[in-house]
Amino acid sequence: MPALPPYIIDPVWEQFSALLPERIVEHPLGCHRPRVPDRVVFDKLVQILVFGCAYWRIAEEGCSATTLRRRRDEWMEAGAMEELENIARDSYDRIIGLEPHDIAVDCCITKAPCGGERAGRSPVDRGKRGIKRSVAVDAEGIPLGFVAAPANRHDSPLLAETLDALGSLAGQEASVHLDRGYDSDLTLERLEERGLVGVISEKGKPAPLRATKRWVVERTNSWQNAHKKLVWCTERRGRVIDFWISFSNAVVIVGRLVRRAWSRYRWEGRPSRRP
DSSP: OOOOOEEEEEEHHHHHHSSSSOOOOOOSSSSSSSOOHHHHHHHHHHHHHHHHHOHHHHOOOOOOOOHEEEEEHHHHHTHHHHHHHHHHHHHHHHHHHOOOOOOEEEEEEEEEETOOOOEEEEEETTTTTEEEEEEEEEOOOEEEEEEETTTTOOHHHHHHHHHHHHHGSTTTTTTTEEEEGGGHHHHHHHHTTOOOOEOOOOOOOOOOOSSSOOHHHHHHHHHHHTHHHHOOOOOSSSSHHHHHHHHHHHHHHHHHHHHHHHTTOOOOOOOOOOO
């Protein structure tokens, strides 16, 4: 069974392959050994993202764990995955339309057993090392920006970095829906500086999740946590963690795009049933 349905992974690969830089071979005989095809490496990285397995477990005779890491670093240096995420988001905006008038921001803590640049003591896992992922989504739960930080960072200080990651996606006077962990005067000042309106649950008062518009970010966190590489992250370098989060965001956006477009458009390879 494939790690992801073909109607998601095939268009993702088609766009991603177009972003890969042309490889220049300077060896007079071409190469000592044939290069592992990019599609083979890409499919294995998809399996690592979804199943969260180690590189050496998914490697095989024709594609070693070293090849997987080396090719990942090549694509990371080229910025291909970040560009893929941006293109997927722009495509969703062009075909379906983003709804940045209502932005929801929240954090999610996951495990980081190997430590690293983005790891810290987790307050919800007996002080074990973890990573906090601060995500901003639109009214339909489409990821707009993220920040990865140590698990012991408070949610509120990460808000400014998360909003800055949105760039021009955050429209003027957009409403930012937050839980009571952000309820402070400093949060309101940060929002006013960016021309945003805060809709924050007050401390000491009950605020049912479905009574607000921030439930969509909880749903997006669950979509991302279905990719076990983010839940049990063994990467140490911050850039590699950002690579995997961008990969997850691209898959989530394309999946939502296919679902929303299914009832509006017809195309080759369209699923027989609504995904």
